[in-house]
Amino acid sequence: MIGRLHGKLLEKQPPEILLDINGVAYEVQLPMTSFYHLPEVGESATIYTHFVVREDAQLLFGFIDKYERGLFRVLIKANGVGPKLACTILSGMSASQFIQAVLEEDITALVKMPGVGKKTAERLVVELKDKVANIDEVSSAVDVLNPSINKAELLIPVNLAKEEATSALLALGYKKAQAEKAINAIYDEHASSETLIREALKSMV
Structure with a gap:
């Protein structure tokens, strides 16, 4: 079982990253949170992982802390x-x-996630x-929908940012029309x- 990875972050293509560990690059899928x-x-990153083995694939899922994992x-x-x-739910x-939501039996909040009827x-x-x-709350539960993070924006082309955002929502299970509508509603160049x-x-x- 691969439980933790630490290395150089080579690529970020939501919801997937490419992490270099001593010359071996691992593809890891993360919930957006x-x-x-x-x-x-280009910087170093540490993520906690869960390794999934299927007949047709071997997949690594990553998380910022043990609590979310x-x-x-x-x-x-x-x-x-x-x-x-599970990744889609933890992205929303x-x-x-x-x-x-589970403890309060808030069905309305849960059904807003794609794939959750x-x-x-x-x-x-x-x-x-x-x-x-x-x-067990190994590390404090962080409300990552309002994170205290570096507010510096990535210097990438406007169209690329919008395209990457839409692609990420599609990868999370949202329909194209729904993804485009949500992105357009909050779009900032x-x-x-x-x-x-x-x-x-x-x-x-």
Whole structure:
């Protein structure tokens, strides 16, 4: 099991990164709530990982801390929830927000996530209510929808930022029309792709 990676961040293409570890580059998928906390390309990054082995693929999922990874592991044990849906859920709301929604049986908040219908939301509440209440908080739960991070925007072409943001939402399971509508509603020509993604996700919650 690969539990932690530390290396040079080579690429950031939401929701995936390429991390160089002593000359070996690992492709890692992150929920956007963790993605927002990554350093700039070229800098060192440390992420906690969960390794998924399937018949047709071997996938690495990354998280900014053990707390979010722990919640991801609880999520994928729920009936009908795979790694991709778990990442989508944790991209739309922070770990603390998801736990609050489950504990308060807030079905309305949960069904706003793509791939989560009413039956899935109800099942998540029933199956996870006791489990999320007992997750060990190894590191404090950070509300990463309003992170305290470097506000410097990435110096990338405007169209590229918008394109990357839309692609990230599509990768998370949102429909093209829904993704484009959300991006256009909050679009700022000076914003980075990460800012556009974060604001678009917030507008849909």
